[in-house]
Amino acid sequence: MTQISDRHAVDVAGIVIGGGAAVVVQSMTNTDTADIAATVEQVRRLYQAGSELVRVTVNNDAAASAVPQIVEQLAAQDCHVPIVGDFHFNGHKLLRQHDACARALAKYRINPGNVGRGKKRDLQFSEMIEIACRYDKPVRIGVNWGSLDQQLLANLLTQNANLADPLSLESINRQAVIDSALQSAAFAEDIGLAPNRIVISCKMSRVQDLVQVYQRLAQDCRYALHLGLTEAGMGDPGIVASSAALAILLQQGIGDTIRVSLTPEPGAAREREVKIAQQILQSLGLRSFSPSVTACPGCGRTTSEYFQVLAREIQQQLDDAMPEWKNRYPGVENMKVAVMGCVVNGPGESKHANIGISLPGTGEQPVAPVYQDGSKTVTLKGDNIGAEFIDLVKTYVETHYGRN
DSSP states (O other): OOOOGOOOOEEETEEOOOOOOOOEEEOOOOOOOOHHHHHHHHHHHHHHOSSEHHHHHHHEEOOOOOOOOHHHHHHHHHHOOOOEEEEEHHHHHHHHHHHHHHHHEEEEEEOGGGGSSSHHHHHHHHHHHHHHHHHTOOEEEEHHHGOOOOHHHHHHHHHHHTSSOOOOOOHHHHHHHHHHHHHHHHHHHHHTTOGEEEEEEEEESHHHHHHHHHHHHHHOOOOOEEEEEEEEHHHHHHHHHHHHHHHHHHHHHHSSSEEEOEEETTTOOOTTHHHHHHHHHTTTOOOOSSEEEOOOOOOOOSSSSSSHHHHHHHHHHHHHHHHHHHHTTTTTOOEEEEOOOOOTTTHHHHHHHEEEEEEOOOSSSSSEEEEETTEEEEEEEESHHHHHHHHHHHHHHHSOOOOO
16 A cells, blocks of 8 residues: 555645645535625635635636635635635636636646546546646546446446456446546646646545545555545434544545535534544544543443533633634643543543543542642532633643743
8 A cells, every 4th residue: 555655745725635744624615606705704614613625616607706706805814725616517618718716726626527428528627637737726536426427437337247257336336436536637647737736536425435445546546635425414424424434544544635524404504524524533643623621421420410511611611712722822732631520530531631620420529639740739629610620721721832
């Protein structure tokens, strides 16, 4: 398998994908791109949540005309996140007819299955790649098994039918997405796009399909790889499926940028997919974005909900403070806080954290020892344990992390 550091490093307006760089988190808007105000607001919110690249749909003239204004307004708000244009079917026309859009975008996303049919496919793909070369824009060649190049798939099915021991349809589908991505990337290189301007993605909607496809890609190419389980679903099932797929691959060193493609709950914030992606990376120890809170699950020793409430309050306090803390206190994102509910594991877990509290369980003495960096520093009592511990956490941050 090609090592992480051996992959081409792709610079997207200052954000490096591949080449051993940290895994990049990205997201996509679901606003009408032609609605400039709504799109700017959603991009800004995604950026503030931690998205390092944001993709927008560019599907018609109105959307293409809006892109330069969106980029300009974001810059005026000191929001300098690279904007990626998502093109299907008519991307060649939009990039040709809207030069300002072609210039303003930081990267293009091209789906080989939706570029065109027959002879038009190569011509229209070439036109998009030539524009990318002209303006030195990186390109994600993003294959999706829901929109495969039908001619390529038909050819593979015909070849398979003539085999003495034909492969399953699932195997052919996996081979088709891999071939589509790698053949398109090779074609882009022939046109003039450098390999360090190419990112590959092969989106599948089933975990095992995604794992097998990316394991093959990691062996067969040096292009930077974007991971994501497409159409993952809504709520817990989507989160679990995305986490399972991405964790398997990331643990193997596969993947340079990720997106968690959740179907948003009605009225829910789009930023949730960014937070889930961050949590996947942080849980694997690949990156740190926010202080982590260790809290026990509770049992018959913890019949009070007090520690649960305190753990939630601590997590909320940390989340609310991070926009300021991440600039003011470098390294605070690596801090570990423990909020434990009884004497069984409470002191031990608290000692392992930077700062932790062991709350009294059912029938225990009504005292709560606090530990900092492995040593007990104070024992809290009374009705204000929660507020006092939150103050101790804030003081710990102020005294242990350097100021800019």
